[in-house]
Amino acid sequence: MKKYHIITFGCQMNEHDSENVAGMLEGMGYELSEDPYKADVVVFNTCSVREHADKRFYGMLGQFKKRRDESKDTRIVCVCGCMPQQPRVQEEIKKSFAWVDVVFGTQTIGEFPRLLNDRITTGKKQFSITANSTVVPDEKDSKRLHKHKALVNITYGCNNFCTYCIVPYTRGREKSRSFFDVVNEVKKLAADGVIEVMLLGQNVNSFIDDEGNTFPALVREINKINGLERIRFMTSNPKDLSEDLIDCYRTCDKLCKHIHLPVQSGSSSVLKRMNRRYDREKYIDIIDKLKEACPEIAITTDIIVGFPGESEEEFKDTLSLVEYVGYDSAFTFIYSPREGTPAAGFNDQIPYDVKHERFERLNEIVNNCSLKKNEKLSDKTVKVLVDGASSKDDKSYSGRTDGFKLVNISSGRDIIGQLVDVKITDCKTFSIDGILV
Ligand code: SAH
Ligand code: SF4
Numbered sequence: 001m002k003k004y005h006i007i008t009f010g011c012q013m014n015e016h017d018s019e020n021v022a023g024m025l026e027g028m029g030y031e032l033s034e035d036p037y038k039a040d041v042v043v044f045n046t047c048s049v050r051e052h053a054d055k056r057f058y059g060m061l062g063q064f065k066k067r068r069d070e071s072k073d074t075r076i077v078c079v080c081g082c083m084p085q086q087p088r089v090q091e092e093i094k095k096s097f098a099w100v101d102v103v104f105g106t107q108t109i110g111e112f113p114r115l116l117n118d119r120i121t122t123g124k125k126q127f128s129i130t131a132n133s134t135v136v137p138d139e140k141d142s143k144r145l146h147k148h149k150a151l152v153n154i155t156y157g158c159n160n161f162c163t164y165c166i167v168p169y170t171r172g173r174e175k176s177r178s179f180f181d182v183v184n185e186v187k188k189l190a191a192d193g194v195i196e197v198m199l200l201g202q203n204v205n206s207f208i209d210d211e212g213n214t215f216p217a218l219v220r221e222i223n224k225i226n227g228l229e230r231i232r233f234m235t236s237n238p239k240d241l242s243e244d245l246i247d248c249y250r251t252c253d254k255l256c257k258h259i260h261l262p263v264q265s266g267s268s269s270v271l272k273r274m275n276r277r278y279d280r281e282k283y284i285d286i287i288d289k290l291k292e293a294c295p296e297i298a299i300t301t302d303i304i305v306g307f308p309g310e311s312e313e314e315f316k317d318t319l320s321l322v323e324y325v326g327y328d329s330a331f332t333f334i335y336s337p338r339e340g341t342p343a344a345g346f347n348d349q350i351p352y353d354v355k356h357e358r359f360e361r362l363n364e365i366v367n368n369c370s371l372k373k374n375e376k377l378s379d380k381t382v383k384v385l386v387d388g389a390s391s392k393d394d395k396s397y398s399g400r401t402d403g404f405k406l407v408n409i410s411s412g413r414d415i416i417g418q419l420v421d422v423k424i425t426d427c428k429t430f431s432i433d434g435i436l437v
């Protein structure tokens with residue numbers, strides 16, 4: 001049997017695209033190879049959100065080129081995802097990576113089987129990128145990475161145009177799937193043994209289908225599905241976070257007591273320059289309401305430091321917001337200018353060492369917060385959905401609590417895919433240790 005390997009660089013949506021690509025390849029008779037160098041078809045599913053992601057991709061592509069030159073291998077190399085969706089990258093690929101066999105974008109993913117087939121039968125390189133296609137990919141053949149949990153796309157694209165962000169240019173305009181399609185998909189998943197679904201979109205809470213069904217209505221409907229135990233969603237934008245959604249934390253027992261609510265900055269003036277369309281006060285108001293609706297809710301976030309023009313005072317507003325909210329954890333990023341976005345052209349870019357110094361200061365506060373939150377679980381017994389074996393040793397597994405905390409569990413038996421009770425023994429900054437009860 002011919003083999004394939006997919007390298008995924010990006011976010012959960014990118015990961016889910018890889019599940020779709022894997023499903024298409026298996027439909028064509030390929031099987032998974034863990035080793036990229038033993039695969040007949042290698043797919044690079046790229047991300048472009050920060051410069052680091054671009055660099056990793058070019059580095060890995062370079063390695064494949066070297067192998068190809070040295071060993072004259074006939075492996076088919078495909079590039080897809082958010083990078084080739086941008087004209088500057090298309091030029092770069094045509095110029096410096098003309099040897100790549102198949103290139104397709106986020107919005108032409110459904111064409112992949114045809115492109116691969118044409119490459120094989122004609123020997124010609126295939127290139128297919130469309131911008132702003134409204135065709136929603138067919139989800140039914142996706143190959144899930146896990147048996148017990150599933151990623152379910154509910155919206156595609158983004159209309160928000162935050163001034164730092166490349167995503168609206170790589171994913172096109174926002175489009176919601178039909179309410180009933182999503183509900184039916186989750187029903188099928190639950191019948192197939194899925195315990196947890198993660199509803200995905202760049203801005204999930206702005207979900208609204210052609211019949212006017214909203215995101216809170218979708219959560220309530222999915223909450224009724226038998227067999228399913230946990231509902232998560234990612235990512236919500238504070239500007240669209242409704243009271244109705246906050247109320248779901250009171251009424252939907254399967255909705256995990258966790259929200260990932262990217263704040264980006266604690267300064268209203270920076271938020272304005274970022275075009276986030278909420279301010280510090282509005283964000284704090286949402287946090288207060290969420291805590292009131294669900295006192296034990298875990299809150300995580302994304303923060304960017306060193307956005308153009310960020311003053312020391314504005315940065316300190318971010319630090320004080322982190323202390324106020326008391327995040328369970330946060331992804332922190334150094335601002336990375338993305339060609340084609342408005343902020344890349346702002347003339348008050350922050351010098352690298354200032355960005356770095358702020359990044360360190362922010363991380364210290366975030367990490368203290370995380371440790372404090374994790375320590376609250378000390379000696380408690382919590383439910384953990386076990387994702388897989390941990391790399392530590394063969395008696396260790398890892399999974400997530402309802403509040404999305406990473407737990408390493410020691411257990412004498414295989415517990416992968418199960419929802420188990422775990423007694424917490426040690427709380428650290430980035431993870432928690434426990435033993436199976
Ligand atoms: N749709 C999500 C985020 C998608 S991108 C939302 O609106 O919250 C994931 C995170 O990457 C963002 O939340 C942001 O913190 C970070 N990010 C995006 N563009 C960036 C850039 N140019 N530089 C640094 N971080 C960036
Ligand atoms: Fe990017 Fe903003 Fe859209 Fe999120 S909401 S994907 S940060 S433009």
Ligand code: F3S
Pocket residue numbers: 009010011012013014046047048049081082166167170171
């Ligand atoms: Fe990256 Fe595209 Fe996701 S740029 S973060 S893979 S939407």
